[in-house]
Amino acid sequence: MIPMDAEITHIVNETPSIRTFFFDFSLEHIPGQYVMVWIRGVDEVPMSLSYPNAITVQKIGEATSKLFKMVKGDSFGIRGPFGNGFSLEGRSILLVVGGVGAAPLGALADRAKSDGLRVETILGAKRADELLFEKRFKEAGDLLITTDDGSLGHKGLATDLVGEIDLTKYDAIYSCGPEEMMFRVLNVVEGIGMSSRAQFSLQRYVKCGLGICGACCIDPYGLRICRDGPIFRGDQLTETEFGRYMRDASGKRVKI
Amino acid sequence: MDLTTYIKGLKLRNPTILAAGILGSSASSIKRVIRGGAGAIVTKSIGVVPRDGHKGPVMIKTEHGFLNAMGLANPSYHEFKRELKESKGEVPIVASIFGGNAEEFKEVALGLIEANPDAFELNVSCPHAEGYGADIGEDPNAVENITRAVKKAVNVPVWVKLSPLTNIVKIGLAAQRGGADAVVAINTIPAMAIDTESCFPVLGNTVGGLSGAAIKPVALKCVYDLYSMLKIDIIGVGGISSWKDAIEFIMAGASAIEIGSAVYEDIRIFRHISEGISRYLQNKGFELEDIRGVAVK
Numbered sequence: 320m321i322p323m324d325a326e327i328t329h330i331v332n333e334t335p336s337i338r339t340f341f342f343d344f345s346l347e348h349i350p351g352q353y354v355m356v357w358i359r360g361v362d363e364v365p366m367s368l369s370y371p372n373a374i375t376v377q378k379i380g381e382a383t384s385k386l387f388k389m390v391k392g393d394s395f396g397i398r399g400p401f402g403n404g405f406s407l408e409g410r411s412i413l414l415v416v417g418g419v420g421a422a423p424l425g426a427l428a429d430r431a432k433s434d435g436l437r438v439e440t441i442l443g444a445k446r447a448d449e450l451l452f453e454k455r456f457k458e459a460g461d462l463l464i465t466t467d468d469g470s471l472g473h474k475g476l477a478t479d480l481v482g483e484i485d486l487t488k489y490d491a492i493y494s495c496g497p498e499e500m501m502f503r504v505l506n507v508v509e510g511i512g513m514s515s516r517a518q519f520s521l522q523r524y525v526k527c528g529l530g531i532c533g534a535c536c537i538d539p540y541g542l543r544i545c546r547d548g549p550i551f552r553g554d555q556l557t558e559t560e561f562g563r564y565m566r567d568a569s570g571k572r573v574k575i
Numbered sequence: 576m577d578l579t580t581y582i583k584g585l586k587l588r589n590p591t592i593l594a595a596g597i598l599g600s601s602a603s604s605i606k607r608v609i610r611g612g613a614g615a616i617v618t619k620s621i622g623v624v625p626r627d628g629h630k631g632p633v634m635i636k637t638e639h640g641f642l643n644a645m646g647l648a649n650p651s652y653h654e655f656k657r658e659l660k661e662s663k664g665e666v667p668i669v670a671s672i673f674g675g676n677a678e679e680f681k682e683v684a685l686g687l688i689e690a691n692p693d694a695f696e697l698n699v700s701c702p703h704a705e706g707y708g709a710d711i712g713e714d715p716n717a718v719e720n721i722t723r724a725v726k727k728a729v730n731v732p733v734w735v736k737l738s739p740l741t742n743i744v745k746i747g748l749a750a751q752r753g754g755a756d757a758v759v760a761i762n763t764i765p766a767m768a769i770d771t772e773s774c775f776p777v778l779g780n781t782v783g784g785l786s787g788a789a790i791k792p793v794a795l796k797c798v799y800d801l802y803s804m805l806k807i808d809i810i811g812v813g814g815i816s817s818w819k820d821a822i823e824f825i826m827a828g829a830s831a832i833e834i835g836s837a838v839y840e841d842i843r844i845f846r847h848i849s850e851g852i853s854r855y856l857q858n859k860g861f862e863l864e865d866i867r868g869v870a871v872k
Contacts, residue, residue, distance in 0.1 A: 321635065322770065324772035526648075529641075531839055532597070532598070533598035534648065541605075
């Protein structure tokens, strides 16, 4: 598809480094699916949908910096939604969220709540002011907060709490955030034989978004993040490159 | 039905080959395509130094086919050696290589040779990387010299992939003079799209190449013309997505066929096409060899 023209209707400053850009149409999507966001003249980057009509973005590179200069009425291109999305399972779920990983999980929390599921969230960020969608997760169910510097909630990492609670009471566990964090979650669930009940949202160098170019394939089974993912069950990720290395834009392996 | 296919110096379990630039960037994706039934693999095009490729959008699906300007992204031959080594085993692995001149082609070929590729495919036809690909591939002398340089440097078969927007027979003959064991026709056709909302060309690189069903009749004619004039093997590629397409190419003279964009539908397309070819041959009471070039009257 030729990218659709998405006009910005309003912008929410979520944290000092994260903004939500609402646009002028809604996409029917499964939480966890992504769109390719085309910042014209700069680049095209994959972004999770945080609402049917919004992306929530951290300023990290060239394309997102240009996006952060945009105002209401400006527009960008959108292709998608692409990928598989999360699969909601059971009646009681746990979300383990780090930083901007709250973008797709915020959407999942909304969906789970409206489906009548019991939702608990462990939300982590570097500092209190970088916590994303705190109110949204609280409205969906119970919320535990962790910050690296202890400015709010538990001082430390979201995964510290994961190790302390009884995970067997949840039907499913969903995680999105820095790969180191998700890898620790994977190790915990693997240790208690629950890896097939955990779902992770992976990030890699997605280029074509169509499953053709191969840039985002992960070793050793060649699963494509853009088409087979970006959501994978824990048992699909054990003994893979996940948590260990990824490939850069040229295809060279780099350590996580 | 036995679909064993011989292309000079190589034996394939069937005539379906993964085209360059498609899912061929790592051993794991290559192995997945082999599980999907491919008779051989052509890797992503590899060069002297790492390249990140063009800015996005690098590929879009349009009503006419796929447009891409990936930009020859590759980690360089130094880094790719290990992917190539890990890919080896089940089916022939053909290393696609590119360079700005004969020396660079030779350097990449020699750099990869320790990983034992079963053949090389010279990319002198990529339409979207300045100074590479089609910029070189429209000059018959350059194609002949590059082919000869790589042939002299290595002792495995060398294929030359051709651009459709040239006098393709002239370039094919130049490759043959340079010692090519086969030519591969065709690469994508130069193309573009414009976003009417924003007035921007859609591809990050402005221009790119068209692939998919739309280019099949063009590719078929190229194969037909080459088969009439060349003595070496022709490998057909361009818009093949069904066993019928594959049969058409073989009837036009192709020894084997490559499949690219059609992996979009299913990575097991190679198996589906092989099975379709088998059924067709059985129904008709033909052997694969009986139909090669049969439509060239």
